[in-house]
Amino acid sequence: xxxxxxxxxxxxxxxxxxxxxxxxxxxxxxxxxxTLDATIKAVMDANPAITSLEEQVNAAQARVAQSRTGYLPxxxxxxxxxRVDPQVxxxxxxxxxxxAPNNNYDAHITAxxxxxxxxxxxxxxxxxxxxxVTAADNIVTARRDLAYNAVQLYYNILFMRESIKVQxxxxxxxxxxxxxxxxxxxxxxxxxxxxxTTQVRITQAQNAKIDLQNQLHNQQTQLxxxxxRPEYAEVPVRGSLAxxxxxxxxxxxxxxxxxxxxxxxxxRDAENTAEAQLRLIEKSNLPSLGAQVQAGGKNGYxxxxxxxxxxxxxxxxxxxxxxxxxxxxxxxxxxxxxxxxSAQSRTQDVQESIRSDVRQAANNIEASSARYANAETQIAQxxxxxxxxRARYRYDVGTNLDVxxxxxxxxxxxxxxxxxxxxxxxxxYQLKRAxxxxxx
Numbered sequence: 001x002x003x004x005x006x007x008x009x010x011x012x013x014x015x016x017x018x019x020x021x022x023x024x025x026x027x028x029x030x031x032x033x034x035t036l037d038a039t040i041k042a043v044m045d046a047n048p049a050i051t052s053l054e055e056q057v058n059a060a061q062a063r064v065a066q067s068r069t070g071y072l073p074x075x076x077x078x079x080x081x082x083r084v085d086p087q088v089x090x091x092x093x094x095x096x097x098x099x100a101p102n103n104n105y106d107a108h109i110t111a112x113x114x115x116x117x118x119x120x121x122x123x124x125x126x127x128x129x130x131x132x133v134t135a136a137d138n139i140v141t142a143r144r145d146l147a148y149n150a151v152q153l154y155y156n157i158l159f160m161r162e163s164i165k166v167q168x169x170x171x172x173x174x175x176x177x178x179x180x181x182x183x184x185x186x187x188x189x190x191x192x193x194x195x196x197t198t199q200v201r202i203t204q205a206q207n208a209k210i211d212l213q214n215q216l217h218n219q220q221t222q223l224x225x226x227x228x229r230p231e232y233a234e235v236p237v238r239g240s241l242a243x244x245x246x247x248x249x250x251x252x253x254x255x256x257x258x259x260x261x262x263x264x265x266x267x268r269d270a271e272n273t274a275e276a277q278l279r280l281i282e283k284s285n286l287p288s289l290g291a292q293v294q295a296g297g298k299n300g301y302x303x304x305x306x307x308x309x310x311x312x313x314x315x316x317x318x319x320x321x322x323x324x325x326x327x328x329x330x331x332x333x334x335x336x337x338x339x340x341x342s343a344q345s346r347t348q349d350v351q352e353s354i355r356s357d358v359r360q361a362a363n364n365i366e367a368s369s370a371r372y373a374n375a376e377t378q379i380a381q382x383x384x385x386x387x388x389x390r391a392r393y394r395y396d397v398g399t400n401l402d403v404x405x406x407x408x409x410x411x412x413x414x415x416x417x418x419x420x421x422x423x424x425x426x427x428x429y430q431l432k433r434a435x436x437x438x439x440x
Contacts, residue, residue, distance in 0.1 A: 108296020260436030
């Protein structure tokens with residue numbers, strides 16, 4: 001029995017958290033009770049990490065909007081005042097000609113517009129859009145992880161409760177056996193040694209129950225943290241473990257996983273972002289043609305009045321052609337190309353990993369199903385063995401140790417069944433996660 005309990009602990013710790021279907025939830029009895037769906041929803045609503053990612057999406061959308069401003073004119077207003085001393089004066093006949101005033105005023109509005117940039121602004125917009133898609137897909141991945149963490153803790157709690165029930169049944173059975181032993185001792189049929197041996201087994205079973213209760217409390221604490229409800233000493237989880245076999249089509253599951261897994265989507269997002277970055281770098285070294293129009297007023301015109309503030313306009317067209325940048329753009333293209341190839345290889349690796357995840361989940365389901373069948377057989381065998389051991393001991397043809405061993409074997413078989421149901425349930429959710437199924 002102790003070996004079975006030692007097996008249960010690492011399984012809970014490692015948590016094949018990912019699997020679904022073997023669960024039968026009882027209806028909510030009170031407003032505070034949490035079924036599986038209610039637990040997942042409460043975790044989603046309470047976790048600030050989702051809010052943080054949502055703000056990152058808002059920031060990404062703002063960057064997309066910023067990139068679109070490249071398609072629009074850019075208008076600025078400027079007003080300047082400058083005091084120039086000494087005055088520049090030239091003698092002209094019998095007059096003195098002043099070339100510029102001491103007080104110079106200039107106010108104008110300038111409108112600039114990019115007429116042709118050979119796709120640079122389009123490349124900037126596409127890069128910002130790709131980054132925004134990645135930010136949105138990160139939310140899906142975060143929600144998926146939170147949901148399956150909630151599932152794991154939920155079923156861990158149910159598993160610990162069921163295991164404690166098995167221990168309670170064993171303790172109650174052993175205590176009943178102890179009372180019978182005490183009566184036999186009083187009648188002179190048995191010895192005190194048999195009572196002591198039975199008490200030792202009861203203590204061992206109680207110690208195992210204490211360990212299970214401690215693990216249950218730890219799982220309750222973790223779920224309370226995930227719910228951001230530290231006041232919960234015991235999260236009011238409602239439900240039960242149940243075995244419900246379901247066939248698994250591995251090939252269909254793999255096809256679904258490659259299509260739906262958020263990791264694949266993120267890997268493809270990374271490909272698109274890397275390609276967009278490469279396109280932007282390729283475009284950044286191309287010429288650009290812009291136009292500028294300026295209208296306003298200033299003083300300083302020599303004729304006829306130097307101080308008079310006059311309306312003026314300026315129109316210009318500018319062609320900018322990069323000539324030499326020290327091979328900077330060339331090296332940037334080499335880097336961006338390498339990043340794009342790396343992203344493509346990463347997508348292939350993710351797809352292979354997903355196929356492996358699906359096969360492992362299917363293997364775990366198959367193994368858990370076989371263990372469940374074996375556990376049912378073991379329970380039937382152990383029950384029969386216990387009945388026979390008790391009968392033999394009652395007629396003094398068997399020993400007390402035979403009864404105690406039979407009690408222990410039955411408890412171990414029952415724990416094995418609970419473990420198999422738990423593993424099968426986790427295997428189902430492991431498969432759900434592997435194929436990218438949303439459970440929230």
